[in-house]
Amino acid sequence: MTLEVLLQAIASGLLMGFVYALIAAGLSLIFGLMEIVNFAHGEFLMLSMFTTFWLALLFGIDPLVSVPICAALLFLLGALVYKGIISRILRAPMLAQIFATFGLGVFLRSTAQFLWTADYRILPNHVLSGRLDLGGIFLSWPQVVASFAALAAVLALYLFVMRTETGLAIQATSEDREAAALMGIPGDRMYLLGWGIGSSCVGIAGALLANFLPIFPDVGFLFALLAYVAVALGGFGSIVGALAAGVIIGLVEAVGGLFVPSFKYVAVFALYLAVVLFRPQGLFGRY
Amino acid sequence: MVALALLIVPFILEAQRLAHPLHVLIMICLYATLAQAWNILGGYAGQVSLGNAVYFGTGAYTSTLLMTRLGLSPWLGIPAGMVVAVALSVAIGYPCFRLGGHYFAIATIAVGEIVHTVFINWREVGGASGIHLPLLPEALINFQFHSSKLPYYYIAFGMAALAFGSAFAVERSRLGYYLGHQGRPARGPFPGGGSYSLQAVRHRNQRGPNRDGRHLLRPVHPGDRSRKRAAALAVRPDLPGGGAGRGRNDLGTTPGCRGVDPAL
Numbered sequence: 001m002t003l004e005v006l007l008q009a010i011a012s013g014l015l016m017g018f019v020y021a022l023i024a025a026g027l028s029l030i031f032g033l034m035e036i037v038n039f040a041h042g043e044f045l046m047l048s049m050f051t052t053f054w055l056a057l058l059f060g061i062d063p064l065v066s067v068p069i070c071a072a073l074l075f076l077l078g079a080l081v082y083k084g085i086i087s088r089i090l091r092a093p094m095l096a097q098i099f100a101t102f103g104l105g106v107f108l109r110s111t112a113q114f115l116w117t118a119d120y121r122i123l124p125n126h127v128l129s130g131r132l133d134l135g136g137i138f139l140s141w142p143q144v145v146a147s148f149a150a151l152a153a154v155l156a157l158y159l160f161v162m163r164t165e166t167g168l169a170i171q172a173t174s175e176d177r178e179a180a181a182l183m184g185i186p187g188d189r190m191y192l193l194g195w196g197i198g199s200s201c202v203g204i205a206g207a208l209l210a211n212f213l214p215i216f217p218d219v220g221f222l223f224a225l226l227a228y229v230a231v232a233l234g235g236f237g238s239i240v241g242a243l244a245a246g247v248i249i250g251l252v253e254a255v256g257g258l259f260v261p262s263f264k265y266v267a268v269f270a271l272y273l274a275v276v277l278f279r280p281q282g283l284f285g286r287y
Numbered sequence: 288m289v290a291l292a293l294l295i296v297p298f299i300l301e302a303q304r305l306a307h308p309l310h311v312l313i314m315i316c317l318y319a320t321l322a323q324a325w326n327i328l329g330g331y332a333g334q335v336s337l338g339n340a341v342y343f344g345t346g347a348y349t350s351t352l353l354m355t356r357l358g359l360s361p362w363l364g365i366p367a368g369m370v371v372a373v374a375l376s377v378a379i380g381y382p383c384f385r386l387g388g389h390y391f392a393i394a395t396i397a398v399g400e401i402v403h404t405v406f407i408n409w410r411e412v413g414g415a416s417g418i419h420l421p422l423l424p425e426a427l428i429n430f431q432f433h434s435s436k437l438p439y440y441y442i443a444f445g446m447a448a449l450a451f452g453s454a455f456a457v458e459r460s461r462l463g464y465y466l467g468h469q470g471r472p473a474r475g476p477f478p479g480g481g482s483y484s485l486q487a488v489r490h491r492n493q494r495g496p497n498r499d500g501r502h503l504l505r506p507v508h509p510g511d512r513s514r515k516r517a518a519a520l521a522v523r524p525d526l527p528g529g530g531a532g533r534g535r536n537d538l539g540t541t542p543g544c545r546g547v548d549p550a551l
Contacts, residue, residue: 031389035389037389037392037393094335094388094389095329095335098335098389098392225396225397225400228393228396229393229397231393232389232390232393232394236389236390262404262407262408263404263405263408265400265401265404266400266401266404266405269397269398269400269401270401272394272397273382273383273394273397273398276386276390276394277382277383277385277386280385280386280387280390281390
């Protein structure tokens with residue numbers, strides 16, 4: 001256990017943390033808007049990864065180029081899911097809302113397994129390959145690019161929500177839908193936009209992850225789990241919180257993995273439970 | 288009428304040597320029990336627990352370990368399993384119930400994953416491959432029947448009846464009134480008891496039924512506490528009436544409840 005090994009772990013953890021942050025940010029946006037946790041978020045990620053895979057296999061599109069394509073496709077998926085399912089359960093009891101998205105997730109996962117089998121697939125990388133050597137710390141290029149792209153996406157999301165007119169409209173809708181409607185902001189359209197943007201965040205994350213991770217129907221589960229924990233840790237509805245929590249989780253996972261590899265997720269969840277017991281609304285949460 | 292049919296149909300199936308439908312009926316009873324147990328917390332108290340598989344598995348592991356290590360009959364193992372599952376649920380519930388709604392759901396998922404990971408890596412209890420039940424001579428005390436699955440059915444049915452009975456009893460008891468009704472989880476000071484410990488009690492009462500049905504000669508393995516099972520458990524109570532048409536999820540319709548609804 002040298003300093004070098006520790007620094008390596010911290011660097012890896014930081015990189016993965018930014019990706020977790022992006023996935024969590026999308027989730028947080030959706031929850032902040034309409035108080036529905038999208039339990040199918042991991043499956044959206046999985047769909048994005050598979051899209052990247054099939055685009056690369058069938059059309060030779062490099063995974064990096066797929067990022068905007070996946071973002072657009074997942075935006076459409078999110079909008080469709082909102083229109084088809086979510087808009088009907090907005091006033092339903094919490095149980096119904098949880099199970100609607102949970103059920104959607106199970107459905108998507110099973111369909112993916114049915115269509116594409118449970119085999120693990122991996123993409124060869126042509127544009128991004130090799131590793132970066134930072135004085136003894138080795139980082140793989142796909143991971144570095146994925147991570148910084150994710151960070152850029154989170155920042156872009158933050159600026160969009162905080163600084164643009166539409167972003168302010170989304171915030172207004174999340175605070176009080178009726179009042180916003182009185183001001184001329186169409187609540188339904190804002191929800192649709194929120195779902196679309198949240199899903200395209202996870203689409204970007206998926207396309208980035210497909211660069212270096214194996215792709216299989218259950219891949220979304222673990223990421224989604226970490227995303228829920230990140231959102232709850234950072235506070236529902238807070239993008240800054242999602243970023244902070246994503247980084248914390250990435251670090252705990254990596255450094256915890258140094259000491260007790262089989263139990264690294266236990267460390268993550270235990271940390272989450274510890275924080276949330278003393279501060280139920282998460283680090284930056286408002287609810 | 289339905290109960291009568293449920294009691295008689297298996298005999299017919301057995302006579303016709305239809306093993307698979309009988310198996311399906313056994314699983315129906317098992318899932319109905321689990322669903323009713325979940326209903327107590329989820330339907331009445333409105334708290335979504337996605338980590339119930341933990342208690343199911345804990346109870347199963349307890350009684351199986353007692354059987355393989357100490358040779359105790361499963362009939363003794365069942366209460367032992369209940370005790371352990373209940374203790375675990377109180378330990379988990381007491382701190383977690385200060386969270387509400389979505390936070391609680393995610394906390395239960397997190398706890399479930401922790402327990403799952405621990406059990407997969409714990410060699411003493413079989414690690415990832417689980418524990419296999421030894422094949423014992425067919426006897427009621429051994430809880431193993433080899434010539435037919437019919438006794439399993441009646442045990443499962445009895446369990447389900449017990450679960451329904453206890454849910455009914457809870458609904459009519461003081462505890463039931465304290466829970467408020469679905470959608471408005473009971474919060475705040477209750478007359479005669481702290482708010483969070485009450486929900487921990489609620490959590491506890493449903494663990495008992497969670498534990499009983501594991502001895503259908505299947506190896507006990509960590510998959511039993513997997514999320515798929517938790518998901519299945521969580522989804523099933525949503526069928527009308529919590530699994531068999533007799534559980535009532537909305538206490539608000541019970542006359543006289545309004546007066547003591549703590550959610551107000």
